[in-house]
Amino acid sequence: MHVSILFFRNFLYLKIAAALAVVALLAYTIDEPLGKPNGGTWLGYTLGTIGALLILWLTWFGIRKRRYGKGKLLLEDWMSGHVYLGVALLVVATLHSGMQFGWNVHTLAYGLMTFVILSGLFGLYAYIRLPRLRTENRAGMTLDDVMGMIAGISKECYDVAARLDDEVGQLVQKADADTRVGGSFWRQLSGRDPNCATTHALDRVRELAEGFTGTDADAGRQLITLLARKVELLRRARRDVQLKALLDVWLYVHIPMTIALLAALFVHIVTVFLYW
Amino acid sequence: MSEHYKIAIIGSGPCGMSAAGRAAEHGISHILLERTDHLSDTIYKYQKGKHVMATPDVLPLRSSYTFEAGRREAILKTWDDQTAKHKVNVRFKSEVTAIKGEKGAFEISVKGGGKITAENIVLGIGLQGNPRRLGCPGGDWEGVQYQLDDPDEYQGENIVVVGAGDAAIENAVALAKQNNVYIVNRRDEFARAKDGNQKLIEEAIGSGAITCFYNADPKSLTPGKLVLTVADGEAVVDCDRIIARLGAMPPRKFVESCGIKFPSEDPNALPELSPQYESNVPGLYILGALAGFPLIKQAMNQGYEVVEFILGNKIKPADEPLLEEKFGQLLSLGRTVDDIIAQIKGTVPILNGLTALQLREFLIDANIHFPKKGDVVFERNDYTNSFYMIVEGGVEILVDPDDPSIRVNLGPGEFFGEIGLMAGRRRSATIFANGPSFLLESPRRSMIKLINSVESVERGMKSVAMVRQLRTYLSPHLTNEVLQPVLETAQIRQYKSGQTLFREGDKEDGVYLIQKGSVTVSREIGGRDVVIAYVAAGNYIGEMAFLNKQPRNATIRAAINTETIWMESEKFRSLLESAEDLRRDVERRLLGRLVESETMKARPEAGNIIQFLVEQGVGEATDILLIDETLCIACDNCEKACAETHNGISRLNREAGPTYEAVHVPTSCRHCEHPHCMADCPPDAIHRAVNGEVFIDSKCIGCGNCERNCPYGVIHMASTEPAKPGLLSWMMFGMGPGPGQDKKRKKDKKKGGDDRKVAVKCDMCKDVGGGPSCVRACPTGAAIRVSPEEFFSFAELTR
Structure with a gap:
């Protein structure tokens, strides 16, 4: 009856995230843009829009978590989706970049995003591994x-x-x-x-x-x-x-970096439209 | 010199005072005689600051005086003011010593020599003036007192409290704070007291705060020394004070001296009265506790009514409008309330043994339904637990959900719904009206009160219930002829929590159908007793041994207080032959158990979890919050969600509570089958909703009984919290408390609602929709809410 977020609903969110990643990869391979692949092609825009929406949705988790007694889904649905789609974001955003990196605000946004995702993966590890250690250590006591x-x-x-x-x-x-x-x-x-x-x-x-x-x-x-x-x-x-x-500490990185990411993302999008 | 009045009222309690007030309003010559120097001595002697309740809630008050639930002091002050306002002719310090004469010319002697004559007498002297005395030699020592006004008055004394009722316990516990207290109990337990008080006294004795003499009786008393007869001889206790709380008796000698007759020699017997409260002495009326009506509101209504009766006005009882409203459409046919009550009494045999007043009280609590043909009364799996009686028309029971052709018909006088009431579980069948009907629905509480107080009700119910349960739980195809031989020898057997029904290796002696409670099945594996299954009410056990013709192959213990129907095995076998579905069911279970026990042998840890949870009282739960500690990240989002959905007060404590392996049972309501909290709720504020949630409604008066009665500590008393700001105003402007951090109250109390505390507990978020917030807000799926059957299922535990 107790199901970990990884196996939740028979891997429903893993399936969704994998489908997204696979479709993005396929499109990337099939697509033959003029010049090098980059964020400015039709595929680049599509992936960029998906990535930006994903980031907003993933950030919304922080609000959703506190909307008690509302919404049809369990918070565990959101959590499971947050984890898998967060990882899929890495694929989508990387493809969106077309592997073009540089010392600019665009790569800053990418770097921050990667950092947030990696800190999230540490959090995932902590959530999966540490509760059991904690239970054993306490031996039935509080x-x-x-x-x-x-x-x-x-x-x-x-x-x-x-x-x-x-x-x-x-x-x-x-x-x-x-x-x-x-x-x-x-x-x-x-x-x-x-x-x-x-x-x-x-x-x-x-x-x-x-x-x-x-x-x-x-x-x-x-x-x-x-x-x-x-x-x-x-x-x-x-x-x-x-x-x-350890269960808490990564959040002190994950959350502020998310805010920084949102700012960088905003600048990234605005500059692209202004200076393109 | 002698004074003459139309009405003389003796005793200024709620009834006497109310009668005097009504007489004063009518401008009739009257006198209210009071023994002490203040009104209403019984209430005057309540402990300081006591919250006086105004039950029954629904009964309207009809009196010249007002009365609402509140503090003792406020109530007494109001009555004093109103006595002055109505210009009631009250005379204090006037103890009546004798009443002589007859209607129109009674002669009342007052202590100190005064004489009063009156045409009518209203006697409302209550019982408290006549406490049961400490009967032993030397019992008249001045250190013996029969009441306790303020326990804080005494310090550092040796005090003996005699008695085992609620008053004795409350006094003893209050005194024990500052004194060395002994309590003398004639029996070996405190069964007579309320559950909450039993727990209080047992804790106090357990912790050594109070010393208890069980099976003890005062033998003799010399000032400062009490000699007790105890089981093994005598005990001598040095004492500065003795407080005897042995209850009160009708002051029979005095009452009899007035010419009033009692129906029996029983010291608790009450005088017989006409419906107008007139005794066998014409013109002499008796009201209040002495007439068997201990509640303040009832007594005040009687005071009003009796003056009207004396004046020859035919008024209807105060509850008449309630019953009129209740009977509604029935009255339009020209029938009166009395006609309908007579009809109910005549038709429904289990209500036949009730007195007219008991029946009226019962009907006020009851609901009346007039379903049409085909209307559903209740559905299978509803979690209601009221009890129905058929007055007119009839119903059809759809016994087997898979086979709508099997229907049982019930007609006028019959009842249904008793299985839900007794087992505390979901309804076992759907009931339809089979024509226009008149049904009485009695809530769980009034039915239980009735079962406990009127023996004929219990007997009438149990015998019918047994047949129904056999049909419901065994097979709907069983006919009366087939069941008859089984019923002849069947017995209801009761077991306390932990008691053994039978042991592994015992000779087989019959089949047990669990009608209430649940049991564990355990076997000896590797020298240890390992629990292999949990069996809930509605199932039978013990069939395996007789089918296999072997001794018992498992030990069965009651997980909680359990009631079973025991059937002789040979007779049970005859049932199998007549009902193919039952035979298949028995065989299916037998095969299932074989597989189960083989697996369990290899995986004793699953059995250990059952054992652990049963020890935590999970056996009586219907829905329990369990946390898987291997998934719990201690974010406390469950507690925050709970607080957020319930005005800022969390009703669960995640961390508290026992843990076994990775299964943690947090402190949170289990919605018991027979909720302990419901047992003693004065305003009847605790209910069970259709889906099983046990909840407290706004009628809660904050008495704390449920908090004390809950064995799992999941109810607590909390003040209402101030309103919370929105998330943004909290985040941006720091207004008020934030999400989940509502423990502290706002500084300005003016805005913060009233200070009164009320009981709060989990209601499974029944008003929010979508399930309990704690479970919905768990990000890792560590928190689940389950019924024990689900969790104890074999498949789940060996997953």
Whole structure:
């Protein structure tokens, strides 16, 4: 009952997109224009119009996505179509260019479009691959659950550390106060924290604990267990944040570049008509 | 010195007050005697700020006083003002100690020595003045109280609450915030209370906030020390205060001393009255709770009516216009409402055991239909669950959708629609009128109330329902003669959630037809119990073993509270011989199961998912939101879509809720077969639409019962949100909240609607069209809404 966007409606949108690409390629091969193939032939105009309309339609997805409760199709229809037709656009636009590239606004539009499509393909990869990794990583818990467990362990650490010397107390206190999950853009994406106060506390307490004896040694072992458990949960939490960030990050490129593309496309079309 | 009045009214509750107001309006000499120093003591003693309800909604109020649902304080203030306005002759602190004499010359003694004479007496003293006492020795200790005005008055005390009803639970839970509270329950569970309150008290006991003595009875009391008889001897509790909430009884001794007779010795028995509320003592009228009418509005109407009756005016009951409107065209033939009620009572046997007043109340809730020949009453697969009775004419049941020639006829006095009502599932057949008819349609709620309160209704319904279910679920070709031997030994068997119907290896003992609920089928594979199938209501199980003449080859457990019709196997076999379609069906299932269990053996993970979902209560769902976590990109577009389609409040929480493997059950309504939320909705605001959506309408008063009753935490209370700006004005000018981010209210509350919270829950976007917004807005197809049968289907799980 659950169907991924790639297989949606038995590949309906793949079929449509493939048909479009094949027809465009055939026309391109058959067509024998005067001079080199370019955007100015009848085929060039046709492909250009199709490409421009496709770009507008693909951009409309951002609006459609937010028109809740409206329209006959599922959003998944749009999404599936967006992916396949977006890839087909690469073919259509390339043929439209007639392989003529240069340092001009036309190629700028083409470059931006390619960049948007490639970022979209990364997004597709992320959407297909990462949810499963995220599910496995969380093992049936939510991020809130994990954070709750981490907070619980921090409390326990204080109780155990109260039986040990001041340095340990300070380490545990620091591990509680200074440990962060998430944070800056790069920190989220990396999924790690090289300065993690808890990891640091674990390493240092291990060193110190070697010297503990008697009841201190018991408490030391207990604390190490707790800290190790916390480090493991932190790793899991940071991994979750990382995966979520990866699911989102490409949109920060995909959307602004789309806006830039629209501007470049507009200039491309206007200049073609003005200076041709 | 003695004073004389035409009407003396004893008790200033809603009925007494209303009677006095009407008398004052007529300018008749009257006196309203009240024991305390304020009006309407019962309502005065409600907990502070309590929301008083004005049920039944449809009943019009006919009184010199006004009354609308609202806060206790506001209502009391209005009544005080109106008492002054009508110049009602009220006398406080006048407890009546005796009534003597007869119509025209009653003599009333008032505590403190006063004497009043009156021609007529209206007795409206209610029940609360007479709480059931703590009967043990020492029970008159001043630390024992029978009510609780304001639980916040007490702090840090040891308090024992005695009783297991709603009042006891509400008091105990409120007191437990600041005190050490014990509750004494005579039984081993709190079954008498509302579901919501049961849950409250069980949680409080579970968390240790309240200590409960079950199966306990107060034995003796000395100041500060209560001795209880408990199952294993005695227990002693130190207490600063005892709050006994043991209900109230008619103040029988006093009433009897006035010469009024009770029909039986039962302490809860009510005095017998004429339709004009007159008791066996002429001139002495009884109203309100003491007459068996506990609702404020009913009592106020009676107060008005009784004064009219005393004046000799023949007025009709307040609900008469409602019934007149309801009966509409029937009345044009010169018949009266009473004639029609008599006809209904005479024709429909299951309504025969109702009193005139019960029947009137029932009819106000009912709908009346006059279909013509060929009109459809309801269609197969509709999700309605009302119940129909035939008064005139008749209907035809189209039992088998594939074979329109099989039709069953029903005539006057018979009923239909009970299968939908009992199973909580879609209609199993289409019903046509077979001539001009007069049908009564009763909503689910009034029917359930009736089944629970009038035993003859339940009995009459169940026996007929059994035959119908066998025909519907087994084969429409079964004739009465063939069914008769099966029915002779068939039994209705009930199972609690998780209970076993039979175990793998057991000796075969019969066939079970599931009429309500659902079950799981599991087998021992590799030493573990693996669920291999889920079977919903309307199907039968247990036929395999007797066909194969082998012991049971699977264990059957109830997935939720389940009711089955059990049939003896030999008798079931005779059915197979007489109905070829049933035999084929049984054989087809048998073959299917063989294939199924072989596949499931190899793929236990599919069974584990069924097991997991059944544990989440999916067994009672009719439509559930499931998220495939391997596809979910956590964009929360489902939540945003939900909020956008429902005034900014999302009714689902994507992330919350359990997950097994990749199947996630978010916190969202499952539209249960027998919705728990519907169980106790005072304004009857929760309904099921034709397509199965359970929704809350605008009648919601915000009491929160449904929120407490929902075992899945999918209902919450929310204030109405301010209007949202368009997308552009939000984007360009930063006006108001944007898409999906409506959690915070706008700063200026003036524009933001009222502050009252109402219950909100998923209604499957029934008013939007095109299906639930959450599913439609999922970009990756991770969110689906399915019925458990679809999802649990073998093909789906082993895909």
